[in-house]
Amino acid sequence: EELLISRQKTLSQVTLLDTDGSELIRLSRFHTFLPGEMSDQADNPAFQSAMQGSSYISEIYVSPDSGLLSMQIAIPVMTDTGEITGVILAEENAVRLWSEVSRTNVGETGYVYLVDRQGRFIAYYELTEVLRNYGRDMLHVPPVQDFVSGKSVSSRIVYEYPGMNGEDVIGVYAPIEGTEWAVVTELPAKEAYEGITSMKNFLYAAIILAIIGTGLLVFTLTRRTITPLRALIDIARRIGTGDLDTYMVIADREDEVGVLAVTMNHMQNELNKLYRDLEQQVEKLRINQQVLSQARNKLNILNTVTFQDIQNALFSMHGYLLMEEAQDNPDPEKIFSRQKTGIERISSALRFADKFQNLGLNPPEWQKVSQSFLYAISHLDLSSFSRDLQVDSLEIFADPLLESVFFILTENVIRHGKTANAITVHFEERPAGLTLFFEDNGSGVPNDLKEKIFDLSYETDKDRGLFLVREILSVTGITISENGEWGKGARFEILVPDGAWRYAEP
Structure with a gap:
């Protein structure tokens, strides 16, 4: 429930996996997963990477649930001795990337954008540009070429070339630690050279400013994406060792960290129920009763209405037959007309049952x-x-x-x-x-x-x-x-x- 009422809404799904890749708990904004709906994530590259002890951030994709550009994040759950006891798997939409990029200033008219390891455009300060250019090949940009080719950061070069808007820019890149992304910073050459007495000194200053801005953005993105999840590793480690009585408390947090904390506590409660046989059975019965009650109400309406309509129609038809049989000269046309009316009422009841029987059976x-x-x-x-x-x-x-x-x-x-x-x-x-x-x-x-x-x-x-x-x-x-x-x-x-x-x- 806490995920659904979050104002940030950056996380759409959080899953706790055991070491075999089986889902223990799965919380989503769009669906309530019952124990019988848990699946196997053993073949998921995110799970496999986390089981090797590394954090994992996927390429950006369109989520089938939310329809938003999203990414998958996996964090290993470890004990104090370094033993991996499970994996936290989360799906986060890419709005946070765009938000952080939009808040990064480089000079008066400079800007930054993100590319992935294949050199494709994934984030920019203007949302319309993201929607129009997402996935665009940026390998013609020299800093992107350096990033894709794997050139070390220590040997990177500051280039001058045509930028995003066609004007000459000074550009440099910086990889984002823990991801397959890089930040490209571009400062228009016109701004860099304008009003400068000493071109060389100002150019160095602009480059330093751009690199500092890039570093700040890398730090912010890393902190916003990976660090909040790492804050939960300690409590997850305790859960892995069987300690289910310690809860994570984060006061006055309404962002994704606060939501994750509340969600982790909720997951911990669910694990308590799973470990306690009696409470587990009570929880299963409660969930099953809720689902069965909804289905039973609809079926009761359907059965009651259909049965009553058919019963009334048959009763009327039978009564008319008895009345006609009691007459010396029964009228065949009248009998036929009344039988037809009864059959139409039965047909109407069955049509209603046919329309109503599938209501609520398939998800919206x-x-x-x-x-x-x-x-x-x-x-x-x-x-x-x-x-x-x-x-x-x-x-x-x-x-x-x-x-x-x-x-x-x-x-x-x-x-x-x-x-x-x-x-x-x-x-x-x-x-x-x-x-x-x-x-x-x-x-x-x-x-x-x-x-x-x-x-x-x-x-x-x-x-x-x-x-x-x-x-x-x-x-x-x-x-x-x-x-x-x-x-x-x-x-x-x-x-x-x-x-x-x-x-x-x-």
Whole structure:
């Protein structure tokens, strides 16, 4: 929980591994991992490097969970005698790199950027430049060539060459200890030479300033990335020796160090439960009961509604048959009509069960609103309707049945909109999150029915579609209400909380 409420949000996942690479505890912002979901990390290069006694920082990659540029960090857990008893594995997004780079000043117009061991561009002081140039080959830059070729720092040379913006710069590089990265510092030659009486002396001063700035950045990056994790090694070593009663206390820290401290304490609590058989069983039962309770509630609703509808339909059909049999001249057409009505009610109940049975079974995912809407209406005849879709690249985090939400809303327009001939979908950012609007120009919903239409027992909606819509959206905390004006059309407002919506990258 502490990871999820952190304001820094630089760490997306922390895992404790044993010496075989098996996951003992795994905490994530995006998923609660149960004991049965732990996996084997023995083949992970990060784990293998840490087991050799070295800290490890991976290349930057796009995290499949957060969608952000991230890196993986591994730190060995050692005893006082140097024996490795496990590994701490963490995933951190690259925002911290950009933040540190943006705070580094070199002269008036100088700048720094980061490259990896292959000479690819990975960080810069302007985020837009990072997004546009990430992964760009920088091997044409002399300091980058020296870094990639492995030239020693003691023999490095200060070069003059065309810089990032095309102007001549004075450049130098410095490797970042413990990583496969280097900091490249560039100072425009124009600034270096401007107003200088003694060109040689000022040039040396500029170079010294650039090197100092580079050194400070290297120190800051190292401290921000590796040192916070090393601060946890001592407590991790105690855990490895079986001491589960010592907790890490860091006061007044709201950055990643504080979050890691709280997280480590939480992990320690979990390990206590694992080592104590009775508490372990209680914890497993509590987690299983929570999951089973959610599934049981949904199944109870499904079974109760389906059973009652089918039972009522069969009871009515049976009663009609008994009434007709008691008559001397039963009317076959009337019998057929009543049997047909009963069969339609049973069919409606089964359709509802079919739609509801998969709700909550698959994990939520990021989905494009435009794509979900277009897939939904592809199953319907909207030849007599105009459609205005204004959602740009909007994505929302919702149950995989999001397409069914738009299908049901659109189908309701066709069935109940009467004079409706236009559908509009648009959105608006608000303080409480983002509101997605689904509107038509039909007759609308009477004021006394605006809430009832979402009820399970609402009789007019035989398929209970709007009840299903509300249930699908509620899986990720999204709510829906109808706020249209009676006589002018329906207006469904879908409130998506912050953290559950975003704009897709082009």
